Amino acid sequence: MLTKRIIPCLDIKNGRTVKGVNFVDLRDAGDPVELAKIYSDEGADELVFLDISATEERRKTLVNLVREVAATINIPFTVGGGISSVADVEVLLQNGADKVSINSSAIKNPQLINDLANKFGSQCVVVAIDAKQVDGQWIVHLMGGKVPTELNLFDWAVEVADRGAGEILFTSMDNDGTKNGFANEALAKLSTLVNIPIISSGGAGNMQHFVDSFNSGQADAALAASVFHFKEIEIKSLKQELRNNNIAVRL
Amino acid sequence: MKLVIINYGAGNIQSIMFAIERLGYKAVLSNDPAEIKAADKVIFPGVGEASSAMKMLLASGLDALIPTLTQPVLGICLGMQLMCNKTEEGNTQGLGIFDVDVLKFSNKVKVPQMGWNTIYNLKSDLFKDISEDEYMYLVHSFYAPDCVESIATTNYEQEYASALQKNNFYGTQFHPEKSGDVGEKILGNFLQL
Numbered sequence A: 001m002l003t004k005r006i007i008p009c010l011d012i013k014n015g016r017t018v019k020g021v022n023f024v025d026l027r028d029a030g031d032p033v034e035l036a037k038i039y040s041d042e043g044a045d046e047l048v049f050l051d052i053s054a055t056e057e058r059r060k061t062l063v064n065l066v067r068e069v070a071a072t073i074n075i076p077f078t079v080g081g082g083i084s085s086v087a088d089v090e091v092l093l094q095n096g097a098d099k100v101s102i103n104s105s106a107i108k109n110p111q112l113i114n115d116l117a118n119k120f121g122s123q124c125v126v127v128a129i130d131a132k133q134v135d136g137q138w139i140v141h142l143m144g145g146k147v148p149t150e151l152n153l154f155d156w157a158v159e160v161a162d163r164g165a166g167e168i169l170f171t172s173m174d175n176d177g178t179k180n181g182f183a184n185e186a187l188a189k190l191s192t193l194v195n196i197p198i199i200s201s202g203g204a205g206n207m208q209h210f211v212d213s214f215n216s217g218q219a220d221a222a223l224a225a226s227v228f229h230f231k232e233i234e235i236k237s238l239k240q241e242l243r244n245n246n247i248a249v250r251l
Numbered sequence B: 001m002k003l004v005i006i007n008y009g010a011g012n013i014q015s016i017m018f019a020i021e022r023l024g025y026k027a028v029l030s031n032d033p034a035e036i037k038a039a040d041k042v043i044f045p046g047v048g049e050a051s052s053a054m055k056m057l058l059a060s061g062l063d064a065l066i067p068t069l070t071q072p073v074l075g076i077c078l079g080m081q082l083m084c085n086k087t088e089e090g091n092t093q094g095l096g097i098f099d100v101d102v103l104k105f106s107n108k109v110k111v112p113q114m115g116w117n118t119i120y121n122l123k124s125d126l127f128k129d130i131s132e133d134e135y136m137y138l139v140h141s142f143y144a145p146d147c148v149e150s151i152a153t154t155n156y157e158q159e160y161a162s163a164l165q166k167n168n169f170y171g172t173q174f175h176p177e178k179s180g181d182v183g184e185k186i187l188g189n190f191l192q193l
Helices: A030-040 A061-073 A084-092 A104-108 A111-120 A154-164 A186-192 A206-216 A234-244 B013-023 B033-036 B052-058 B060-070 B077-084 B180-191
Strands: A006-012 A016-022 A024-028 A047-051 A078-081 A100-103 A125-134 A137-142 A147-152 A167-172 A198-201 A221-224 B003-006 B027-030 B041-044 B073-076 B086-087 B098-104 B114-119 B135-139 B142-145 B152-157 B160-164 B169-172
Touching: A006 A030, A006 A198, A006 A234, A030 A047, A030 A061, A030 A234, A047 A061, A047 B003, A061 A078, A061 A084, A061 B013, A078 A125, A078 A234, A084 A100, A084 A111, A100 A104, A100 A111, A104 A111, A104 A137, A111 A125, A125 A154, A125 B060, A137 A154, A147 A154, A154 A186, A154 B013, A186 A198, A186 A206, A206 A221, A206 A234, B003 B013, B003 B033, B013 B027, B027 B033, B033 B060, B041 B077, B041 B180, B052 B060, B052 B077, B052 B180, B073 B077, B077 B086, B077 B142, B077 B169, B098 B160, B114 B152, B114 B160, B135 B152, B135 B180
Parallel strands: A006 A047, A006 A221, A047 A078, A078 A100, A100 A125, A125 A167, A167 A198, A198 A221, B003 B027, B003 B041, B041 B073, B073 B169, B086 B098
Antiparallel strands: A006 A016, A016 A024, A125 A137, A137 A147, B098 B142, B114 B135, B142 B160, B152 B160, B160 B169
16 A cells, blocks of 8 residues: 655755744754755655755755765655756756755746656656635745745646646645644645645644644645654654554555 | 666666665666676666657667667666556557556556555565565556566555566566665665576
């Protein structure tokens, strides 16, 4: 049986792992390669590296870091941040990344999703969507949640799936940093609308939140950062707890 | 031992290179028929879309070479699928090594299958000292149905062949280079065949 995935996310800025509360006030949580190895050994199913400074500062994702991570760990990882072209993706895949995550660039140029899927296959194209509720509507946001777009979360999710995305990483900006749980209602709705895997992100505070996200949110994978980085939740215990709740996990 | 990874422009070769290095071996990337022929072991990787990958093989003439190889050959993921008769992806003719047609998962399940699933009904030395029901990492929308050449089974929508073998040709749908320590051991088994 295909298992639900637990994915620590390493937000990278200047080569270090950071995690913000609602994407501001960044705190230093360590060396990315060291963290990657620890998570891999503890049973993380995948890793996501997000160069959070990349979009704002128009820096390219850290290719050397990708190489170092790929040389060190033997589980899949995704790289995101500042990716805006087929050439950007080629470099990352050539250096050992398994998937790339695109966000703003997909909104600015939706054709990029088709181009990447055609050239590299859907399996390596993750479209990250940051959204929050505005007047009762889930609205997609840019630049780490700072800039609202005209896109509705659900319409956009259907479009990216149609264009060939292999997976959607949905971050609820309303939940991110709150530690009050994932946006399960929106997640469950996403799963009814598209037939590709959905990663839930934003709001993990305790183990029950993960259970809820897999059960009521129907997520295929759950992503979190600070609860792992600051050892508030250990991955092994989390997966044991999920299994105790009859959720299939790799242990 | 001379280990060659066939370099035809498809996908993520670096992960396999690194995994091989962690196992203490060195691999050479090559699209040179003479070099591939002379290798002790050949890895045929593949990530991406079947018809464009096949086009690259045709352009380099490797489509004719690969089925004639006599040393152990391991196709991984799309590599394995291209070693089959044909695949529904892009309605692509394969190399015809494995006598099976690759099909697409239906919409009853999420496509692609993405993540860790178990392998069982293990046969062949590729799985020497590997327990049944170990978890492997899989990312794919197309699958090889269960068949006589199956040496591992996985269940997603239905049981299908997650590894194949015919004579010196091996194929894994899963990514041994991305499947933790057990995956690395399977890759190590191949290198010791």
